[in-house]
Amino acid sequence: MPDKDEKEFQPEVNPNEIESKSDARDAAEKLRDAIRYHNYRYYVEDDPVISDAEYDDLFDNLKKLEEEYPDIVTEDSPTQKVGGEPKDELGLVDHPTPMLSLKSVREDDEVANFVDNCKEEVSGDITFVCEPKYDGLAVELIYEEGTFVQGMTRGDGRTGENITSNLKTLGEVPLKLVSSDSTDIPERLVVRGEVFMLKEEFEELNNRREKEGEKTFANPRNAAAGSLRQLDPNITAERPLHIFFYQIAEADGLEFDTHLEALKMLPKLGLRANLDYEFECSTAEEILDRFEEFEEQREEMPYEFDGMVVKVNRIDQQDDLGTRTRNPRWAIACKFPPRRSTTEIKEITVQVGRTGKLTPIAILEPVHIGGVEIRRASLHNQSEIEQKDIRSGDTVLVERAGDVIPYVVKPITDKRDGSEKKHHMPEQCPVCGADVVLSEDKKQAHCPNPQCEAQAKERLQYFVGTDAMDVEGLGERRIEQLYNKGLIEKLSDIFNLTEEDLRQLDDVAEKAAQNILSEIDESKKADLHQFLYALGIPHIGQHMARVLAKKFKSVDDLREISAEDLREIEEIGPEVAQAVESFFSNEDAFKDIDLMFDAGLTLDNPLFQQKEQPLDGLTFVFTGNLDSWPRDEVKELVERYGARAASSVSGNTDYVVAGPGAGSKLDDARDEGVDILDEEEFKELLEEKVGSLK
Structure with a gap:
């Protein structure tokens, strides 16, 4: 943070003594600066210098001023973190550059191959950064002139859901960047991070939802993702969400040679990074040692993480290695082994779904796997039960696949004592008694009674x-x-x-x-x-x-x-x-x-299209920033007139509309020979085919 007198961050402002809009504007700006500073000390430095009550006083005084003088409210004011009407739908926005997923590896030799390949293809000494693979929702945030303007989910890597309003509710997401150590705030900054819930807060949330008769979340990752995808940001604001920023994807005016330098830059801008768990390694052996340490620490950590990310440290070497279609060649995700345990199947029941599908369910002797109590597991269908020879009363190996869905891997046949019973799909629906329809391959069982x-x-x-x-x-x-x-x-x-x-x-x-x-x-x-x-x-x-x-x-x-x-x-x-x-x-x-x-x-029905529309049969792809329309609005516009707004370029694309900041879609368009329009040319095309849009 700037080197200022500490008193500047505890301004004594009494809203009742403010008599003019000019004074109110000045006082409000002092309060905003103070609140941003204390947010930085609390969320980034983890070292608050005032009490919660003193912080609340600052916040309440700012709210009173803004309520008394609505014209002084700014979009980046801390009071604007929560509010606004629920969005009709989230909408989709393009990433400035593709937000690729990482190639997952599970074997030691895969890690060794990754290291060897990197060393063969780049010149100079090479090191790797190891960091936790957080088990939450990956997001990207864009700041312009220091102000948070847009946030999105990973989506398909090229296009994500617009969750700007919801991200604003997170206390750890600054609406305006701060600067420390004389670091200049870039004109444009694109950062990536992971939104997650602490394990303890997740349990509290589920307990509360259960008491209120609400459906509980399966795990912290689902809870975080569901919370950020709410149409009403006020619901998101009620959820205990946190964020770690882990990558700078774009930063005008800031330079750094390595990934570690970029990580250390984040807190200087007021963005929370987990620097306690970032380690530099030189060999595959060091990487695997670090992986073992992470796995040992897994249960002790206050949040879920399901592996370790390994990245080439030097940015120029990352550029030399480049990317594959779906993932970068300079990074991998070392996944922890699936969490497994043995328990007993007390009985096998059958669940009837909303479409009448019958699914066999194993009722288990409760077992804790990775901190979650498992009581049930899907057996999918009669064919799988017979193929694995799973019986009621069996001792079985249970796994949480991807830390989410529990399923029965196999029975431990050595532990059978003869009391186990084979399962057969019932001939009548266990709920209404209707005759069950079972397919020849035994993979589908159905209750045909819609009144079931x-x-x-x-x-x-x-x-x-x-x-x-x-x-x-x-x-x-x-x-x-x-x-x-x-x-x-x-x-x-x-x-x-x-x-x-x-x-x-x-x-x-x-x-x-x-x-x-x-x-x-x-x-x-x-x-x-x-x-x-x-x-x-x-x-x-x-x-x-x-x-x-x-x-x-x-x-x-x-x-x-x-x-x-x-x-x-x-x-x-x-x-x-x-x-x-x-x-x-x-x-x-x-x-x-x-x-x-x-x-x-x-x-x-905003999606309805008449049979004959002026843009019928045309496919558009939008990339970069347009001055006249937000991305989701321009897509809705062309769809309203019969066109298709696609998220990626193919041979079937008719036009790519490119604005400033256009990413790889522009290169794809050139490769495919697709017509490329700037914003003015796009407007001319609309006027020609649609006429006036007013």
Whole structure:
């Protein structure tokens, strides 16, 4: 931080004594500087110099000033970290340069080969930096003139989700960079990091969600990712999220020769980096020794990490090594061995999903694997059970694949005593008694009864989920309670719930009931593609729901559609076509949809395209920054007029529109011989084909 008198970072400002806008602006700027300084001391230096109460006083005084004089509020003010209306949808943005994933290795000889290859292909001495591979959500942030302007997820490496508003809520993400040790703040800075949750905070969050009847998260990584993808940044702000920055991808005016130099630059700009666990190695043996040390420390660390990243240290050598299609040649990820343990299968049950699919589930004697208690594991299907010869009562080897999904690797047959029982898929549905349909290969088992209670509960839970109608407050437990009390049975019943209905649940008081009803009312205003996804039609995920919404203006347009007609739509295959036809030809399904409209459901369809549009058949790819439109808006613009906005360049691309900061897509366009337009040429094309956009 700048070398200033400490008192400048504890300004005595009384909002009640401010009498002019000019004085208010000056006082507010002093308070903002002070708050940024104390955020730096707290989040980056981990060495606060004032108490929480003193910090709160500074923050409250700034809020009062900005409320009294709204014109003095700045976008980078600390008060702007939380706020704003929920976004209609996150939208997609391009990375300035591809945010590639790393090649994973698990064997010692793979590490040795990596080191040997690097040494063979570059000149001069070579060293490697070893650092933790954090188990969270990778993000990229862009600062312009020191101000945070955009943040995104990794996505497919070229295009990510726009999570700017959500990242602003993290205390460890400065809205404005600070400068220490006389380091100049670059005009443009692109940094990458990992957002994560501490293990202890994750457990507290799950305990709270369980008490409130909400679905719990599977692990800290899912919790962090789900929190950052919220449409409402205020929900993100309530979650205990942290970030470590680990790479400078672009920095105008700053120079560094090595990766370690770049890492050490981050805290000087107010960006939190984990410098305690960055180590320089020269040989494969040193790298493997460091890997063993990391693995030994794994359980003691307050956050999850699932391996170690190894990077060539010198930037010029990284450039010489270059990249493959999907990952850089100068870095690898050494993954920890899967976490495994043995336990006993107490019984094998069968779970019925929302589409009627029957899945065998192993109920396990509880076992802790990597700090998580495992009680259940999917056995997938009858074919796999027979192939692995898994029996009820077996002692089995259980693994958390990728630290996420537990599954049974194999039975320990030496421990069998003859009491174990083979499993056979039931002939009748265990919930409703309908005859089960089992495929010849025994990989698919299905309950054909759409009125099956298990399917009904799963459909209801799916309908209110975060990615569907997003009704906060109606978690799995509350849906089950409402169903068991006979208060909901079909989807439309959710829209007709009353406060009296909700108050019948043991843990729902008056205010909680009103909050849930408010959430339900809010969910009645939805986009068609969101609603189609929420209906739980087999094979209709989020992408396919958008494909349908582009071609059909309303739900009514799908009533008479045939599978044959659907097959004519690009991307729709026979299974999807048949599933859509079957669903919308079902009278009961449409009666339920009509009841939802009667209860106040309204559907907008911003994706719908008329059959004849001025840009029909054209494919655009956008790269770099455009002055007239944010990236997501310009994509929506061309799609509105019939074009396709693709995220990568191919031989089918008609135009690449390139602005300042264009990345590798520009090179791809030249390689493919695709027409390249600047922003003015793009506007001329629009005027020619579309006319006035006003």
